[in-house]
Amino acid sequence: MIFCSKNCPKSWALAAVAVCILAAAATGCKKAQVDAFPASGAVTGWDKTSDTRVFAPKDLYQYIDGGADQYISAGVVSTSTSDYKYQGQLEATVDVYTMGDAAGARKILETGLAKDAKTVQLGDAGVAYAQSVIFRKGPYLVRIVAYESTPGTPQALLALAHGVEAKL
């Protein structure tokens, strides 16, 4: 039994904790509400060029069609996405998948590795390619893709990834 028979301070504290736990469970936990997207200028050269769009698991098909299934299977709680532009030219998209737990994020990262993946120091684990960076940190799986490959793209993407990581 959680509550005392009388309204003692201890019972109120326990009730508050219980309410918080229930609220967190009902809303997909506090981690679903984290704003992982750096504002324009927060990372040198990068501007945030769109509003952040958020998809619940049931709506994820609207965003990534058949790609949704693997995230849903791995326990995705929420997906947020926003567009960026580097020095007014290089366009990129940042996707933040909030999974139910770290295992879900790990599963997605490890399943999707291509053989030319280059390990990078980001979050709990991360990889980079010529036009993309993917990393996980706790329950978060972050995927950043650029729409153009230039000599400066990998470095620019890494800088943005560090900016996202710092907000998680």
Add this chain to the structure above:
Amino acid sequence: MKNRRDFLKTAATGAVLLGSSAAADKLGLAAILDQHAETANSRVVVARDPALHGQNGQLDEKHVLDLLDRTIAAYTGRDHPVEAWKRIVPMDKVIGLKTNGLGGKGISTHLALVLAISERLQQAGVKPGNILVWDRNARDLEACGLTISTDPGRVRCYGSDVAGFEDQPVAFGSAVNVKLAKILTRECEMVIGLPILKDHEMSGVTFAMKNMYGVVQRPQELHSGGCNPGVADLNCIPVVREKVRFTIGDAMTSVYDGGPGFHPERLWQPNALIVGEDRVALDRTAWQIIERKRAEAGLPTLEAVGRPPRYIATAADQAHKLGFNDPQRIHLMEV
């Protein structure tokens, strides 16, 4: 000379006036279908141009138009592009161009292809306002580089977020409670599919038939079982089967693994267009192209990773009869 962007942006200027729509219809797609019936095969043309992408990695619009002309010439047997197009589309009717922008900016139907087709359609006599470029919504269209326009004097471009879906659901097999896009049911007389060739996490491959998931309100309900028989069933719904009569598949850039989203690490440039009327034959051809690339990249077959595109065989079975899956019945022309 007008460039291809002008053909989308301007009104009827430059359009060639043609004869009656009835006369054009007689020379239209039905004639090609009859011609094929004589050989009882389906024709699929795969046309390539290794120089399609310039040194900066961007598509060269002139090369795209040339490739389109070469593809259509091979398909119709007519060298003059405008004459060839007159054999494909009915005049004085609304022609829909169903793009696929779901994958986002990096892996959507290319703007250069839409512009090239719009240019040739107008030269063949289709009024700009009778060309309707469409997809699920504005975001998908903008991912292709298109601009939304409902101006009836110009090439129109908008999605089902503007035009809406039918209230009355339709069904075929497993595809039940399907609410179709009004653009398909009410606005277009004929639709040319402009899918982009992609690997697909669930269905194995997405190309001609899977592109039709963009014409229904709730495509997620058709994804079970690796989209089989969902893809085949959806394409059997009469209005889909009858109106979507031609496909100009964009295989200029493709993703061979991790699709249908944009995965630049698995992107490649087949630099090709894949054209035909038989959606099953087209998808079989597309599948083989994906498999060849996967093998080249050292990846297992789609069968080995548990997602062969089974819907292709289903679409060819006796219950569906959407086209040929038998390679002996597919006349593949590579040009």
